[in-house]
Amino acid sequence: MTTELLDERLPTRGLKFYSPLTLGLEMLARPFLPRKPHILIPCMMKSGSTFLAHALAAHAGLRRCRLTPAWTAREQELCELRLSRYHHTAYVAQHHLKYSTWTQELIRRYRLTPVVLVRNLFDVTVSLRDHIRADTLVNPIAWFTPHHLQLSDAELEDAIAQLAMPWFVSFYAGWRQAPNALMVRYEDIIAEPDAVMARILDHAQIATSPEKIATALALARGGQTRMNKGVAGRGAALAPQTKQRILDMLALYPEFAKDPFVTDMRDT
Numbered sequence: 001m002t003t004e005l006l007d008e009r010l011p012t013r014g015l016k017f018y019s020p021l022t023l024g025l026e027m028l029a030r031p032f033l034p035r036k037p038h039i040l041i042p043c044m045m046k047s048g049s050t051f052l053a054h055a056l057a058a059h060a061g062l063r064r065c066r067l068t069p070a071w072t073a074r075e076q077e078l079c080e081l082r083l084s085r086y087h088h089t090a091y092v093a094q095h096h097l098k099y100s101t102w103t104q105e106l107i108r109r110y111r112l113t114p115v116v117l118v119r120n121l122f123d124v125t126v127s128l129r130d131h132i133r134a135d136t137l138v139n140p141i142a143w144f145t146p147h148h149l150q151l152s153d154a155e156l157e158d159a160i161a162q163l164a165m166p167w168f169v170s171f172y173a174g175w176r177q178a179p180n181a182l183m184v185r186y187e188d189i190i191a192e193p194d195a196v197m198a199r200i201l202d203h204a205q206i207a208t209s210p211e212k213i214a215t216a217l218a219l220a221r222g223g224q225t226r227m228n229k230g231v232a233g234r235g236a237a238l239a240p241q242t243k244q245r246i247l248d249m250l251a252l253y254p255e256f257a258k259d260p261f262v263t264d265m266r267d268t
Contacts, residue, residue: 003100004188018029023214026096030146033209035111035206036089036090036091037060037062037082037090037091037113037204037206038086038087038091038093038110038111038112038113039056039062039091039092039093039112039113039115039200039204040067040092040093040095040097040107040112040113040114040115041053041092041093041094041095041114041115041116041117042095042096042097042114042115042116042117042171042181043095043096043100043116043118044095044117044118044119044121044124044168044172044177045096045098045123045124045127045128045131045139045141046123046127046131046172047119047127047186048115048116048119048186048189048190049094049117050094051189051220052094052095052117052184052189052200052220053092053094054091054220055193055197055216055217055219055220055267056197056200056201056216057092058215058216058219058220059197059201059206059208059212059213059215059216060090060206062088062090062091062092063086063089063090063091063092064092064093064208065082065086065089065091065093066082066093067079067082067083067086067095068082068095068115069081069082069189071140072138072140073138073139073140073143074140075098075140076095076096076097076108076140077097077103077111078103080106081089083110084110085108085111087110088096094117096139096140096141096171098167098170098171098174098176099171099174099175099178099181100174103192104126104178104179105124105179106164112179113180113182113203113204114134114175114178114180114182115181115182115183115184115200115203115204116175116178116181116182116183116223117185117186118171118172118183118184118185118186118261119185119186119187120186120232120233120235120261120264120265120268121165121168121169121235121246121250121265122234122235122236122238122243122265122268123186123232123233123234123235124168124233124235125157125160125161125235125238125242125246126157126235126237126238127234128141128160128164129153129156129157129160132144132148132149132156132160133149137149141164141167141168142160142163142164142239143163144159144163151248154239154242157238157239157242158239158241158242158245161245161246162240162245165245165246165249166249167252169246169249169250172256173253173256173262176256177254182199182200182203184196184199184200185260185261186213186232187232189266190231190232191232193217194210194213194214194217197213197217198213198214201213211265214266215234222265233268235268236268242266243265246263247264247266250262252266254264
């Protein structure tokens, strides 16, 4: 096992805040302190979440927080210690996080506003291929090894469809039925960023104006947002068998049949 594959160096900065005394005082003070916005972005990989988080932070002066103990290959489940640590801070946090009843309890307990970010899975497959080749093999979605880097693009895309796409389909299935979650599509961020920002800010009950939104988007476009190509439709050139693998997984959920998330892929 190599560092390249695991890369599990855990950061210790901030652990000093997790003493029992600090947590106890926070819990006692919670009912008496003003409520601050906490936007949680559960997101698919390669769905523009960093850009969106930057834009929201720039708009409302939100701190960008990490609500998990670590990144890398660990499933990005929320950490109640970190939720407690940042509870009195206005923040936005993005995580590749699937839905569960416990996550819903944490959303209720810590007053999170969930904004769920999804993207056409054909396009995700292509962007994830580029990410694996240019950035890192390590991610919380599926386990890739140097062997996969030796595959052709078409072969790697097919491997991604088989290894990673089950996580994405499960992600969508869970958050689709979550209460009070605003579903946002990557394609809409590309086509109508101002309108999407207005919807999110309204959902989070944050006052805004067209001018503030335009300024925030301009600042986000100028930052390090990891936005790859920033276009929709890159997955149209996937091999037919790769597309079919993804569609077959989605077909196992007949209740998705009329969702734009699915119909757009069937029409590609």
